[in-house]
Amino acid sequence: MNNIPEIHSRTMNLNVKNDVPFLTYKALEKIPFINHAFSTRLGGVSTGEFTSMNLAFNRGDEYENVIQNYKIFCNAAGFDFNTLVASAQDHHTFVRKVTSDNCGTGITRPRDIQSVDALVTNERNVTLVTYYADCTPIFFVDTEKRVIALAHAGWRGTVGKICEKVINVMSDDYSCNKNDIICCIGPAIGKCCYEIDQSCYEEFAKVDCIDICSVMTCKGNGKYMADLPETNRQIIISAGVPEKNIIISDICTKCSSELLWSHRATNGHRGTMSAFMCIK
Numbered sequence: 001m002n003n004i005p006e007i008h009s010r011t012m013n014l015n016v017k018n019d020v021p022f023l024t025y026k027a028l029e030k031i032p033f034i035n036h037a038f039s040t041r042l043g044g045v046s047t048g049e050f051t052s053m054n055l056a057f058n059r060g061d062e063y064e065n066v067i068q069n070y071k072i073f074c075n076a077a078g079f080d081f082n083t084l085v086a087s088a089q090d091h092h093t094f095v096r097k098v099t100s101d102n103c104g105t106g107i108t109r110p111r112d113i114q115s116v117d118a119l120v121t122n123e124r125n126v127t128l129v130t131y132y133a134d135c136t137p138i139f140f141v142d143t144e145k146r147v148i149a150l151a152h153a154g155w156r157g158t159v160g161k162i163c164e165k166v167i168n169v170m171s172d173d174y175s176c177n178k179n180d181i182i183c184c185i186g187p188a189i190g191k192c193c194y195e196i197d198q199s200c201y202e203e204f205a206k207v208d209c210i211d212i213c214s215v216m217t218c219k220g221n222g223k224y225m226a227d228l229p230e231t232n233r234q235i236i237i238s239a240g241v242p243e244k245n246i247i248i249s250d251i252c253t254k255c256s257s258e259l260l261w262s263h264r265a266t267n268g269h270r271g272t273m274s275a276f277m278c279i280k
Contacts, residue, residue: 009250009251020077046271117130138232139182149169153228185246188253196226233246
């Protein structure tokens with residue numbers, strides 16, 4: 001593929017295989033038992049406002065195009081298409097534990113639960129899939145117990161402490177030691193681009209474990225610039241994961257909208273990216 005937009009990141013690598021670009025975390029690449037990737041808007045077969053790597057079935061794209069995009073992406077990034085398990089996101093905080101029995105759900109099989117914003121597994125060859133176009137993806141890996149999770153955190157999921165809920169499921173249900181959990185946050189819309197109103201600010205202000213001054217910049221007239229990744233980082237630390245185990249992507253989806261889907265950059269005329277992760 002020609003003319004792939006350049007991206008400069010201290011935390012992530014831009015990979016291109018079979019003309020399909022995708023992002024990976026440098027820190028997660030060092031963990032030998034997992035495979036992970038974050039898709040871009042390029043490398044697929046969708047057309048029109050979905051051009052070209054759209055991975056959402058609910059945006060109005062042709063079903064056959066989305067399926068073909070998944071197959072293309074999986075082939076490029078090294079996932080087995082038949083092992084995919086997708087979330088059913090609605091900006092809430094339900095965490096679903098999944099196994100090989102769930103493979104195909106949300107992709108080739110109907111969604112059987114209507115509200116799933118995080119997925120957890122400890123089984124090999126179960127590929128977790130969650131969706132984004134400015135909201136915050138969070139990758140969780142327990143390097144000792146070999147448990148993985150993906151969470152989708154828009155502002156509602158963030159203030160609802162979805163990260164804390166994922167960590168508690170990993171700890172309570174999979175016996176994970178929080179000191180062994182690595183968390184990677186983003187790519188997402190950055191504080192540079194994410195404007196919210198007063199009512200949304202007040203929801204952030206209710207979260208007792210964050211330093212509201214460090215995640216908000218007041219613009220006046222009831223408007224604020226909000227830092228979703230940093231808010232999630234503070235919540236993860238409060239939940240017991242060591243600060244040294246947390247990495248935040250330095251890529252803003254809106255600033256990088258030539259490469260990544262951004263709801264705000266496109267005024268909602270867009271496709272959707274996905275985060276993928278599996279235990280090999």
